[in-house]
Amino acid sequence: MSIDIFRPDALAGKSILVTGGGSGLGKEISKALADRGATVHICGRRAQVLEAAAREIASSDKAKVYTHVCDIRDADQVDQMMEAIWSVGPLTGLLNNAAANFIAPTKELSPRGFRAVTSTVMDGSFHVTLAAGKRWIAGGLKGSVVSNLVTWVWTGSAFVVPSAMAKTALHAMTMSLAVEWGPYGIRLNATAPGPFPTESAWEKLNPLPDTKSSATSADTVPMRRFGQMRELQSLIIFLMSDACEYLTGQTIAIDGGQHLAGPGTFADLSVLTDEQWKAARDAIVKSTERDKSQRA
Ligand SMILES: CCCCCCC/C=C/C(=O)SCCNC(=O)CCNC(=O)[C@H](O)C(C)(C)COP(=O)(O)OP(=O)(O)OC[C@H]1O[C@@H](n2cnc3c(N)ncnc32)[C@H](O)[C@@H]1OP(=O)(O)O
Ligand SMILES: NC(=O)C1=CN([C@@H]2O[C@H](COP(=O)(O)OP(=O)(O)OC[C@H]3O[C@@H](n4cnc5c(N)ncnc54)[C@H](OP(=O)(O)O)[C@@H]3O)[C@@H](O)[C@H]2O)C=CC1
Numbered sequence: 001m002s003i004d005i006f007r008p009d010a011l012a013g014k015s016i017l018v019t020g021g022g023s024g025l026g027k028e029i030s031k032a033l034a035d036r037g038a039t040v041h042i043c044g045r046r047a048q049v050l051e052a053a054a055r056e057i058a059s060s061d062k063a064k065v066y067t068h069v070c071d072i073r074d075a076d077q078v079d080q081m082m083e084a085i086w087s088v089g090p091l092t093g094l095l096n097n098a099a100a101n102f103i104a105p106t107k108e109l110s111p112r113g114f115r116a117v118t119s120t121v122m123d124g125s126f127h128v129t130l131a132a133g134k135r136w137i138a139g140g141l142k143g144s145v146v147s148n149l150v151t152w153v154w155t156g157s158a159f160v161v162p163s164a165m166a167k168t169a170l171h172a173m174t175m176s177l178a179v180e181w182g183p184y185g186i187r188l189n190a191t192a193p194g195p196f197p198t199e200s201a202w203e204k205l206n207p208l209p210d211t212k213s214s215a216t217s218a219d220t221v222p223m224r225r226f227g228q229m230r231e232l233q234s235l236i237i238f239l240m241s242d243a244c245e246y247l248t249g250q251t252i253a254i255d256g257g258q259h260l261a262g263p264g265t266f267a268d269l270s271v272l273t274d275e276q277w278k279a280a281r282d283a284i285v286k287s288t289e290r291d292k293s294q295r296a
Contacts, residue, residue, distance in 0.1 A: 194255025
């Protein structure tokens with residue numbers, strides 16, 4: 001049966017775990033999944049944050065939202081959470097969204113600082129993916145894993161090296177398990193969002209107003225704006241739905257073209273006026289005419 005992802009009940013019958021669903025992008029995406037009819041499980045380390053988020057997510061009487069206090073860095077805690085979820089009903093989808101990050105010169109990072117980020121992003125997301133995947137395989141169930149990554153999986157990024165490394169590891173996990181688990185009907189895809197300002201990320205990545213990086217600025221995005229939550233919500237609904245089950249192993253950038261507009265391209269020329277473009281053309285024609293005049 002084909003699924004229309006624009007239907008309000010496109011995710012009816014789905015049960016989806018959103019890690020880090022208590023705040024930021026995870027909370028907004030959870031709202032959209034619940035709105036489309038999915039049962040939503042959210043996890044994080046702060047009970048009060050999760051409870052407050054659950055009240056927001058369950059805005060309609062029909063929505064079912066479950067909260068789980070779980071530190072995804074701890075594989076035993078993850079397993080206990082999965083047991084609790086499966087006692088309600090099996091998941092059909094997992095959004096690896098929980099993350100840790102901060103800007104820092106790499107030479108100043110302590111081993112604990114490095115692990116604070118990588119153990120959450122890489123180890124934590126792996127623990128959750130494995131805990132869901134082995135239950136799907138044992139039960140003969142299909143599943144969809146989506147991971148919120150970042151465009152640094154293609155470009156790398158200075159000053160957030162543990163995050164860039166750990167997200168790139170998840171990009172490799174997405175491609176690798178898409179192949180290994182494809183025969184079981186388990187799909188793995190990922191998103192690579194550009195800047196979608198959230199309170200927590202901006203506090204950690206943009207702590208000083210006068211040292212704003214182009215990474216967290218709209219000016220360098222070809223579309224000249226930040227991402228809008230509904231755009232990321234639509235992409236995740238699509239990836240979690242049954243609309244396009246042949247799609248697996250892909251990391252999809254949703255960044256207004258930001259990562260393609262790097263300093264090694266001519267992206268900065270988008271500020272040129274028509275007059276400047278005409279002057280540039282005239283100068284190029286002059287150069288070409290000189291070359292031609294020197295040919296035999
Ligand atoms: C291209 C588009 C632009 C936007 C792209 C955005 C891409 C990705 C964004 C994100 O992922 S944003 C997510 C932001 N959210 C979070 O980080 C939430 C979770 N964060 C935390 O829990 C903390 O911030 C934490 C520091 C990451 C971890 O906390 P934890 O309690 O586990 O650790 P601590 O004991 O506090 O510290 C451990 C260790 O880390 C060192 N450290 C902490 N902050 C810094 C810093 N700013 N610089 C250098 N080192 C730091 C700390 O000193 C500890 O090390 P030791 O001193 O004990 O050796
Ligand atoms: N905002 C943006 O512009 C972009 C964000 N992204 C990605 O999107 C995702 C969400 O980012 P954003 O909403 O901005 O960030 P937030 O900081 O708001 O969200 C991170 C969430 O992860 C949870 N979390 C952190 N550590 C753990 C842990 N050990 N166990 C369980 N939960 C944990 C936090 O809850 P708690 O502290 O209670 O545990 C929090 O709810 C991240 O993966 C980020 O890398 C990617 C590109 C751009």
